[in-house]
Amino acid sequence: MSEHGLSSRDPLDLPLSILEVGVAGRVELITDPPKEKGSICPLSTVPHGLPPYEVDVSYEVIQKYLGDPEWLSMHHFDRSERSWPRTVDSPSLLHMEVTAAHMELSVERNPATGELLGITEVLVDHTGLSAQNSLSLRRPPGPPTQSVRGSTSNFPFWPGGMDEPTLEQMKTVTEQEEVVDFENDLLTVPPGWKQGMNFRPTDVRRPLGVLPLTSLLGALDDFSLGDSSEDEEDVKRRVQPGKEDKKETLARSDSLEELGVTTASAPAPPPPASLPVDAANEQWAVPLNMYDPVDDFYKVIPQLAFKHPFELDPFQKKAVQCLEAGSSVFIAAHTSAGKTVVAEYAIALSLKHMTRTIYTSPIKALSNQKFRDFKNTFGDVGLITGDVQLYTGAACLIMTTEILRSMLYNGSDVVRDLEWVIFDEVHYINDAERGVVWEEVLIMLPDHVNIILLSATVPNTVEFADWIGRIKKKKIYVISTTRRPVPLEHFLYTGNSQKTQNQFFLLQDASGAFQTKGYYAAVDAKKERSSKYSQTFGARHPHGGGAGHDKGTWLSLVQSLRQRDALPVVVFTFSRVRCEQNAAALTTLDLCNTSERSEVQTYYTKCLSRLRAEDRRLPQVLYMLDLLKRGIGIHHSGILPILKEVVEMLFSRGLVKILFATETFAMGVNMPARTVVFDSIRKHDGSMFRDLTPGEYIQMAGRAGRRGLDNTGMVIILCKSDVPEMSDLHKMMLGKPTHLHSQFRLTYSMILNLLRVEALRVEDMMKRSFAESRMQKDSKAHEQRIKLLTKSLRDMGDIECTGDLADLPDYFVTVNELIHTRELLQKRVVESINGMKCLSVGRVVIIRTDYHPWVPGVILQVSSDATNRVYTTLVLSEKRKGGGAEPGEKEKTSPPTPDDLLMGKVFRPEGPSDHKLLKLHATDVLLVTGKTLRVHADKVLDDIARSQTPRYRNDPPGPAVSAVTQELSRLSDLPPGSLTSLCPVNDLQLKDMDVVEAVSRVRRLEGALRGFSCPNSPRFNTQYRLVEQRSNLMDELDRLRFLTSDQALSLLPEYQQRVKVLRTLQYIDDGGAVQLKGRVACEVSSHELLVTELVLDGALSPLTPEEIAALLSCLVFQHKTQCEPRLTDTLKEGIKKVRALAERLAEVQRQCGLKESVEDYVAQYKFGLTEVVYEWARGMPFSEIMTLTDIQEGLIVRCVQRLDEACRDVRSAARLVGDATLCAKMDSTSQLIKRDIVFAASLYTQ
Structure with a gap:
């Protein structure tokens, strides 16, 4: 077959069949085809048929001819290939789909008789819509393959609460758009024609003619004398069409059946509370009182959608009432308080209403756990994660928040049927890396979707709910409870041996009271033991006694808890290494009996039975089995995912007595313990060591206490070395939990996904972020204020400034600029070192008061507050007579004149002089003079304080005050110009460019004041106040317009910089339209710029699938390793290309204004797992993989799983650009890494 070519079968060739005759192996050729399906006679009489001697000819021909064209012989091509002439069908190129009709005919009939009254044309909205051009829910569904995850070419559905563009906004023409007026600028005369169409309205006049008698008789036939089928009001309107009926008539029924008695359906229960609606200050969050009874x-609700086997708590009943009313709720409660009950009821409601619910969680492991729980309860539940999609058509879908965000951006049709979206662990919004996802999802949800938020207790629940309600324009009912179903008792433990194993000291009782007595008792016990130890063995290391000391502590604690029947216990340890060390310290214990050990062995073997034999012999697998048989478990990110699930299930069964876990275990499903132990109250958060925050402590401590089993939960803080400070413990245990803060940030993926939809703007997304909630909260009030100010300006009209007032506007501008420049200059003087030295006690300064613009004073005291320094100053004043006003105070409203602004004669009292003590800031000081006085400041202040008392109020001033007053009066008598001010440049040596320019500007403005003639006009005061009033109105109007505009957004500069980056890299054009590179980036979920450049530059195409997987590992690996990978030359060259490309992208970002340095941007791509992934893709067993690196097993599995998601992103990008080779390689790459224990199915999905 390989030497001779076979020609293709001709339609005229005869068919050929082989028939076996007899049992001796004789065969005959049959040329007649069978007349029916099947054979004419049996093809074989041998019991097992003819032995196979060669591959079926037809199969081999099809495989080689169609599957491998290179096999075709070049010597017999005339017999190997045959072609048929193609029939040309040119008209098929002219085929065009019929445009959907924009109008339809509506028939109007008499409702009683069915008589045809008329036919009218009705405009049909939403025609020609599709997922690629519309955000409406009325658009047709997309292909079934895109029904769940959507497509990056789809438009999202219109976000709820977001106003659609107004007519004025749509008429706004951008710089890139051509102005076309379709009403006035249309051409009506075609080229070469003398005249064209005339669109001007004309009056149509009908000529008078002779009316035929038949038409008149026909009109009489139509005249009705009160037919019962015709409404009297219709007759009146027909007779008097120009008049409108001003009285409402009773509604009439079109059918007699509708007049019968109908049964009233039970109305939906109203929300428990509501707030008055105010257009400007509407409160969208409605707190519900938990102390109100729900009798x-x-x-x-006589028929519950879901009945629980226990009586609901009050907060759960209030939440159920809100759900039945179709309202959104925000529930903040402690761990294990029963928040899941509300989620379960929402799922049951959606099943009842035949709608859908989405349950989102922050981590994939929690999604798997919830899938098992809800699947057992409701059945119709699906799961969607990065690598698993189960039952996607179910009524309830469990997924991570990132998956839901992708579905919203990609216009998934699942959103159409959504009734509820449940956000679990909402306090995770504080996560700096992933918190932005929650805000994006909340903003993008359509209007018909209701929201359920489940969170731990946070202080600002009302603020957060008000933000959500404002952006969605719906009420959010806040249900917050601090009650625990099982109260907690907190202890300090100082024991470390059998003698001291019962040293538990109560620190906080079940009522929440802090026990100071218990704290001091723990301190005394620790000191006593340390003293005895130092007397016997010498001084101990201040931080504890090392591993041996820790082992003694754990052994004594576990024995004591075992005797108290306080097991099981969860030990929170903030280090993976410490978890394993603590577990190793208890290997001498055996906390399980024989039957429990047998059950652990059986269950462990059953769970791992699907793994390969060599994977079941991994060191971590064998070590974990030994620990679990002793009743000890370990749970952290370094453990294999399947082993973590085994530990969780055994813990829920009560077979794990003590579990050493990291903080992530506190975010799992409801797995409470009898006791919770804190190995330490300090953790490393990635940048530094710090104490636990109150929110973190409450979240983990809440795992103590099993509802229905324990009266109280026990929380223990180990004191291995010294007892923590009381203030730190009090703050951690009784302090307020961390507020919910916005972590909103701009990403290239978000920007591109919004730019590809013209109707959505990135600015609108930023406006609706939680970071801008306070600014947007006042937006309606600002808009109303803008309308009022605009009306006031319109009513004010133009101000007359003619004649000698012609220069009044310029004079007003000059005065305000001078005052503003002086304030800025004075601020710089005070902030400088020399300025602070000059503004000391005894310095003479000039200030402005209500009674004179130039009043001398002396500084008596300077506050120590560096940020808001206060100067206590004694100034001259006029002595009051009979308690009247200060002379000149009545003139304080007069406008400033050049004499007021230019220093001339300083204030001198006309009669007896007096004094005032003022508290001044730096901006209140006009001039700092070069004069200083020797004053006894303390005596002066004492004299003034003494004169304020009622007994000495009428006494003359003290000698110290009199001396200062006389000295100031003497300075006032000096000729004008004698009191010179200190020059900031020459005297204070301030050589900054802005200071020098400010001094020069002040001198120029002071010189210009003398040249104005308007101050001499008799109408100066009146007209100046009008100009000032108009200027203040315009300034306030400008300020409010700025606050309501996009320019007030805090992230707007960064957005403009990122848009500039995208424009430079040609992801978008100058008009903001998304180009091919931008659409490719939309396919990528993370590191979109680097992945897009790698695909379009062709850097991955020449590589093998194994090498591609190794290089892409830099996108998912974020840990540190001490092992240097051994790489091939191809991989080394590939790493250089990736880093060079990253440097180029970072340099573009830096040139466009972003602050991230090139080094930091490149350093985020780590290649420490390159060799591991390369060998794994080549088929190396996992046991040998662990010899290549010091990274723990669980971290490797997690990175490879995330790598599969990155491979799918690259495959989608390659498909979009038409790179079939790379697309096929990415499929191969995914297949190579998806094997064995790394992609073992979750036990929760089995």
Whole structure:
């Protein structure tokens, strides 16, 4: 077959069949085809048929001819290939789909008789819509393959609460758009024609003619004398069409059946509370009082959608009432308080209403756990994660928040049927890396979707709910409770041996009271033991006694808890290494009996039975089995995912007595323990060591206490070395939990996904972020204020400034600029070192008061507050007579004149002089003079304080005050110009460019003041106040317009910089339209710029699938390793290309204004797992993989799983650009890495 070519079968060739005759192996050729399906006679009489001697000819021909064209013989090509002439069908190129009709005919009939009254044309909205051009829910569904995850070419559905563009906004023409007026600028005369169409309205006049008698008789036939089928009001409107009926008539029924008695359906229960609506200050968050009884719960809701086997708590009943009313709720409660009950009821409601619910969680492991729980309860539940999609058509879908964000951006049709979206662990929004995802999802959800938020207790629940309600324009009912179903008792433990194993000291009782007595008792016990130890063995290391000391502590603690029947216990340890060390210290214990060990062995073997034999012999697998048989478990990110699930399931069964876990275990499903132990109250958060925050401590401590089993939960803080400070413990245990803060940030993916939809703007997304909630909260009030100010300006009209007032506007501008420049200059003087030295006690300064613009004073005291320094100053004043006003105070409203602004004669009292003590800031000081006085400041202040008392109020000033007053009066008598001010440049040596320019500007403005003639006009005061009033109105109007504009957004500069980056890299054009590179980037979920450049530059195409997987590992690996990978030359060259490309991208970002340095941007791509991934893709067993690196097993598995998601992103990008070779390689790459224990199915999905 390989030497001779076979020609293709001709339609005229005869068919050929082989028939076996007899049992001796004789065969005959049959040329007649069978007349029916099947054979004419049996093809074989041998019991097992003819032995196979060669591959079926037809199969081999099809495989080689169609699957491998290179096999075709070049010597017999005339017999190997045959072509048929193609029939040309040119008209098929002219085929065009019929445009959907924009109008339809509506028939109007008499409702009683069915008589045809008329036919009218009705405009049909939403025609020609599709997922690629519309954000409407009325658009047709997309292909079934895109129904769940959507497509990057789809438009998202219109976000709820976001106003659609107004007519004025749509008429706004951008710089790139051509102005075309379709009403006035249309051409009506075609080229070469003398005249064209005339669109001007004309009056149509009908000529008078002779009316035929038949038409008149026909009109009489149509005249009705009160037919019962015709409404009297219709007759009146027909007779008097120009008049409108001003009285409402009773509604009439079109059918007699509708007049019968109907049964009233039970109305939906109203929300428990509501707030008055105010257009400007509407409160969208409605807090519900948890102390109000819910006695009428079963009367309002007689038939529950889901019945629990226990009585609901009050907060759960209030939440159920809100759900039945179709309202959104925000529930903040402690761990294990029963928040999941609300989620379960929402799922049951969606099943009842035949709608859908999405449950989102922050981590994939929690999604798997919730899938198992809800699947057992409801059945119709699906799961969507990065690598698993189960039952995607179910009524309830479990997924991570990132998956939901992708579905919203990609216009998934699942959103159409959504009734509820449940956000679990909402306090995770504080996560700096992933918190932005929650805000994006909340903003993008359509209007018909209701929201359920489940969170731990946070202080600003109302603020957060008000933000959500404002952006979605719907009420959010806040249900917050601090009650725990099982109260907690907190202890300090100082024991470390059998003698001291019962040293538990109560620090906080079940009522929440802090026990100071218990704290001091723990301190005394620690000191006593340290003293005895130092007397016997010498001084101990201040931080504890090392591993041996820790082992003694754990052994004594576990024995004591075992005797108290306080197991199981969860030990929170903030280090993976410490978890394993603590577990190793208890290997001498055996906390399980024989039957429990047998059950652990059986269950462990069953769970791992699907793994390969060599994977079941991994060191971590064998070590974990030995620990679990002793009743000890370990749970952290370094453990294999399947082993973590085994530990969780055994813990829920009560077979794990003590579990050493990191903080992530506190975010899992409801797995409470009898006791919670803190190995330490300090953790490393990635940048530094710090104490636990109150929110972190409450979240982990809440795992103590099993509802229905324990009266109280036990929380223990180990004191291995010294007892923590009381203030630190009090702050951690009784302090307020961390507020919910916005972590909103701009990403290239978000910008590109919004730019590809013209109707959505990135600025609108930023406006609706939680970071801008306070600014947007006042936006309606600002808009109303803008309308009022605009009306006031319109009513004010133009101000007359003619004649000698012609220069009044310029004079007003000059005065305000001078005052503003002086304030800025004075601020710089005070902030300088020399300025602070000059503004000391005894310095003479000039200030402006209500009674004179130039008043001398002397500084008596300077506050120590560096940020807001206050100067206590004694100034001259006029002595009051009979308690009247200061002379000249009535003139304080007069406008400033050049004499007021230019220093001339300083204030001198006309009669007896007096004094005032003022508290001044730096901006209140006009001039700092070169004069200083020797004053006894303390005596002066004492004299003034003494004169303020009622007994000495009428006494003359003290000698110290009199001396200062006389000295100031003497300075006032000096000729004008004698009191010179210190020059900031020459005297204070301030050589900054802005200071020098400010001094020069002040001198120029002071010189210009003398040249104005308007101050001499008799109408100066009146007209100046009008100009000032108009200027203040315009300034306030400009300020409010700025606050309501996009320019007030805090992230707008960064957005403009990122847009500049995208424009430079040609992801978008100058008009903001997304180009091919931008659409490719939309396919990528993370590191979109680098992945897009790698695909379009062709850097991955020449590589093998194994090498591609190794290089892409830099996108998912973020840990540190001490092992240097051994790489091939191709991989080394590939790493250089990736880093060079990253440097180029970072340099573009830096040139466009972004602050991230080139080094930091390149350093985020780590290649420490390159060799591991390369060998794994080549088929190396996992046991040998662990010899190549010091990274723990669980971290490797997690990185390879995330790598598969990155491979799918690259495959989608390659498909979009038409790179079939790379697309096929990415499929191969995914297949190579998806094997064995790394991609073992979750136990929760089995």
